[in-house]
Amino acid sequence: MMTIKATELTKTFGNFxxxxxxxxxxxxxxxxxxxxxxxxxxxxxxxxxxGLSKPTSGEATVAGFDVRTQSEQIKKNIGYMSQKFALYExxxxxxxxxxxxxxxxxxxxxxxxxxxxILEQLGFEKEKNTLVxxxxxxxxxxxxxxxxxxHEPQIVFLDEPTGGVDPVTRRQFWELIYQAADRGITxxxxxxxxxxxxxxxxxxxxxxxxxxxxxxxxNLKYQYNANTMDEVFHMLARKAKTxxx
Amino acid sequence: MLRYLLEKExxxxxxxxxxxxxxxxxxxxxxxxxxxxxxxxxxxxxxxxIDQDKSPYSRQLVEKVLSSPYFQLSGNFTxxxxxxxxxxxxxxxxxxxxxxxxxxxxxxxxxxxxxxxxNAVDGMKGGMGGSYLTGILTDFNNNIRAEWIQTPSRLSxxxxxxxxxxxxxxxxRYIYFMIxxxxxxxxxxFSGFLPALNIVEEKENGTIEQxxxxxxxxxxxxxxxxxxxWVIGFLIVNVCVLVAWLFYGFWLRGSLLTLYPFTIIFTxxxxxxxxxxxxxxxxxxxxxxxMFFFITTFIFLSGLFTPFDNMPQWAQVIGNISPLKYIIQVxxxxxxxxxxxxxxxxxxxxxxxxxVFFNGWAIxxxxxxx
Numbered sequence: 018m019m020t021i022k023a024t025e026l027t028k029t030f031g032n033f034x035x036x037x038x039x040x041x042x043x044x045x046x047x048x049x050x051x052x053x054x055x056x057x058x059x060x061x062x063x064x065x066x067x068g069l070s071k072p073t074s075g076e077a078t079v080a081g082f083d084v085r086t087q088s089e090q091i092k093k094n095i096g097y098m099s100q101k102f103a104l105y106e107x108x109x110x111x112x113x114x115x116x117x118x119x120x121x122x123x124x125x126x127x128x129x130x131x132x133x134x135i136l137e138q139l140g141f142e143k144e145k146n147t148l149v150x151x152x153x154x155x156x157x158x159x160x161x162x163x164x165x166x167x168h169e170p171q172i173v174f175l176d177e178p179t180g181g182v183d184p185v186t187r188r189q190f191w192e193l194i195y196q197a198a199d200r201g202i203t204x205x206x207x208x209x210x211x212x213x214x215x216x217x218x219x220x221x222x223x224x225x226x227x228x229x230x231x232x233x234x235x236n237l238k239y240q241y242n243a244n245t246m247d248e249v250f251h252m253l254a255r256k257a258k259t260x261x262x
Numbered sequence: 263m264l265r266y267l268l269e270k271e272x273x274x275x276x277x278x279x280x281x282x283x284x285x286x287x288x289x290x291x292x293x294x295x296x297x298x299x300x301x302x303x304x305x306x307x308x309x310x311x312i313d314q315d316k317s318p319y320s321r322q323l324v325e326k327v328l329s330s331p332y333f334q335l336s337g338n339f340t341x342x343x344x345x346x347x348x349x350x351x352x353x354x355x356x357x358x359x360x361x362x363x364x365x366x367x368x369x370x371x372x373x374x375x376x377x378x379x380x381n382a383v384d385g386m387k388g389g390m391g392g393s394y395l396t397g398i399l400t401d402f403n404n405n406i407r408a409e410w411i412q413t414p415s416r417l418s419x420x421x422x423x424x425x426x427x428x429x430x431x432x433x434x435r436y437i438y439f440m441i442x443x444x445x446x447x448x449x450x451x452f453s454g455f456l457p458a459l460n461i462v463e464e465k466e467n468g469t470i471e472q473x474x475x476x477x478x479x480x481x482x483x484x485x486x487x488x489x490x491x492w493v494i495g496f497l498i499v500n501v502c503v504l505v506a507w508l509f510y511g512f513w514l515r516g517s518l519l520t521l522y523p524f525t526i527i528f529t530x531x532x533x534x535x536x537x538x539x540x541x542x543x544x545x546x547x548x549x550x551x552x553m554f555f556f557i558t559t560f561i562f563l564s565g566l567f568t569p570f571d572n573m574p575q576w577a578q579v580i581g582n583i584s585p586l587k588y589i590i591q592v593x594x595x596x597x598x599x600x601x602x603x604x605x606x607x608x609x610x611x612x613x614x615x616x617x618v619f620f621n622g623w624a625i626x627x628x629x630x631x632x
Binding site for chain 1: 263265266267269270273274277278467468469471472473474475476477478630
């Protein structure tokens, strides 16, 4: 079953085509890596799928809803974590969890349980009353991820969730993603770390707004005759008009 | 859903290192200081006197002028050039020159001219000083006539005396005129700026984007921003009224309860304006500048500092859009005249219309996606 389906999805800003007729599909429970150099159009594509940005042309459905006309229904069924940390810095850890639990319509009694569950899962029991701005970056990102899936959405969109995070915490972060995928949550991830690309079930690589390659990491390496995803990425990204070097 | 959003707004407000203090202190400081500094009652104008006559009548006139609280002698001069110099050196504000043969001409011809020159660099001061002095001269004139015409005969020119009594602010104290308007101004500042800055801050921090991917309704989100500032606005009105009473012994002639519905609607209107601005501004500075533009324009067009009817026709037409115009009228009417609700229905209707207009615009212009 496909939970995300995009057909010829396009977004232009004036003369600039950020996303250029992309077509792909993501299966339920899959961890889908969405790779590409800076400026390749990943974030724009993701924003369209989340209902934050209107497509210029093309079609897409997310969790069975049309991104053009049913963006509010989509929002009930997805989680989103942007590359910029977006929880409230001046709220305590538990207050942030409570806020989003409330927003997603979780009932009062259940909220307390969710808070404890998340704190335990993250090992944050001691930080329950810490202001979020006082947490180290890696911890913030783990918290942001847990908050983005507090309502057990069908799909979670992660936009460079591990940017600037140390390798140990990154590993822990990916464990959280795997746990979520085990529960049937589809993860749609963009990243610049090629070791992380290897963790994905399937990977697409965007170049200049188009998807140039889409397959499992193993097949891609075979296809491009490379040892690592890093090599595959370099081969593809070099063709980009927007590439600086 | 709204409950959780409100909880968040309240917590964030009190965790802000600056805002709670500002809300607590500004009404006090503004009301305590502003009416004292921005005082239009003019006293102690320095007057240079050139008495060329030195007769009993001329001395009587000088004495009369100096005995009023408005004038203070800066010096007696023998010629105009000297007096002029004292004005240029800023030692005098106006000059009164009594010509030679003042008494003789007055008695003989019943007509004499006193020359008055006023430094009008400060137009307001000059104008007021001039009219005070004219008033005293007229009075002097009348007294002399009274002395001469012992028995009023039918031959004397009949004349009508005009007695003006100033209703509602009998002593024309400027403070009583300004305080109601100041309360409105403070309220406008808070309810305009705070919501605008709040939302733009969320834009800058990226937290609003996180909100936009949730199923929160536009109207719920906007309400969560409005309600806290509504409450703050209501508190501010009460603090202001209290401060005016404590500092100036100035209490409303009408009922405080009459004032409430108007201030509540007005706060709502101005919060709406703030939200509209925040929807178009992407950075704090941008929001500040746009908000300054609106608030100052609305204040100038509202009749806060100058009488509304004195403005040119086109400005009056634009001024009708300013929500401040109506609320200032209302607070002045309630404070000075003791107006009741039914007398101010047109103002109430105007404020309601504007509240719907600005808040409707705020909800429509808030985009969850672009």
